[in-house]
Amino acid sequence: KQEVTQIPAALSVPEGENLVLNCSFTDSAIYNLQWFRQDPGKGLTSLLLIQSSQREQTSGRLNASLDKSSGRSTLYIAASQPGDSATYLCAAPNGNTGKLIFGQGTTLQVKP
Amino acid sequence: GAVVSQHPSWVICKSGTSVKIECRSLDFQATTMFWYRQFPKQSLMLMATSNEGSKATYEQGVEKDKFLINHASLTLSTLTVTSAHPEDSSFYICSASIGTVDTQYFGPGTRLTVL
Numbered sequence: 001k002q003e004v005t006q007i008p009a010a011l012s013v014p015e016g017e018n019l020v021l022n023c024s025f026t027d028s029a030i031y032n033l034q035w036f037r038q039d040p041g042k043g044l045t046s047l048l049l050i051q052s053s054q055r056e057q058t059s060g061r062l063n064a065s066l067d068k069s070s071g072r073s074t075l076y077i078a079a080s081q082p083g084d085s086a087t088y089l090c091a092a093p094n095g096n097t098g099k100l101i102f103g104q105g106t107t108l109q110v111k112p
Numbered sequence: 113g114a115v116v117s118q119h120p121s122w123v124i125c126k127s128g129t130s131v132k133i134e135c136r137s138l139d140f141q142a143t144t145m146f147w148y149r150q151f152p153k154q155s156l157m158l159m160a161t162s163n164e165g166s167k168a169t170y171e172q173g174v175e176k177d178k179f180l181i182n183h184a185s186l187t188l189s190t191l192t193v194t195s196a197h198p199e200d201s202s203f204y205i206c207s208a209s210i211g212t213v214d215t216q217y218f219g220p221g222t223r224l225t226v227l
Contacts, residue, residue: 031213043205043220044156089155098144098212102155 002027002094006103013080014111021075021106023090028068031096035064035075036089038105044089048075080110115139116208118219125196126227133191133222135206141186142208146216147179150203162189163212196226 003026013019025033031052036044048057048064050073056065063076073090087107091100115138125131135145144163148156160176162168162183170176178200180192189208193200203223207216 032215036218041223044218046218049215091156093213096213097161098209098214098216099146099158099161100156100207100216102157104155 002030002092002101004090004092004101004103006088006090006106008106009104010107010109012109012111015080015082017080017110018076018078019080019108021077021088021090021108023073023075023092023103025071025073025092025101027092027095028071029095030068030092032093033064033066033073034091034100035062035073036091038087038089040087047088077108080108082110082112084108084110114215114217116142116206116217116219118204118206118222120222121220122223122225124225124227127197128195130192130194131196131224133193133204133206133224135189135191135208135219137187137208137217140208140210140217142189142210143186144209144212144214145183145189146207146209147181147189147191148205148207150205150221156205159191161212193224196224198226200224201226 034049035047050066061078087105089105091102119134147159160168160170168181183189205221206219209216
């Protein structure tokens, strides 16, 4: 059964810093991996989806990488801004069931 | 494109009553819909998977008689929390996909508070 772990659980950085969020998964036979953002009390915003055949995806200041062999994905945020403060979740599918297994999330605070 | 809505966005009810939450795919046909639950300061946990026209498949530990799921059309799935109790208070989020292993598009969530 797929298990997803995210570290760190919380992160506080000054504005402008580049940062990396980590996600690891136990079953490397995934067909994709997704990163989401969740603001307090709100739903999920999909940030990036990486297909299994891809190594990375970029959207603006965000770059997500995928290394299936090591069971890891990273989300790189460049030039962080206070508006980036949120909880970031990664999710990997459990086999070919379509079921997504979510990590516990990394709560990011970017201080002005 | 690929918009999923949920209704209501929040609901407060008395203990013992039933609450229905709707999940709609607005601009695509969703063969599969998923229902997740998120308790405060925790991550999302899958409750059940529903395929249009079939009975839902529930995850271990989720009571199917308490959480009734109906997926009668390709654009609508409903989750009914029967005889709700305070411990059912949570954030319920649905997602919809064209096929079982296709990209899931998430709804905005429904916050349920049971008094």
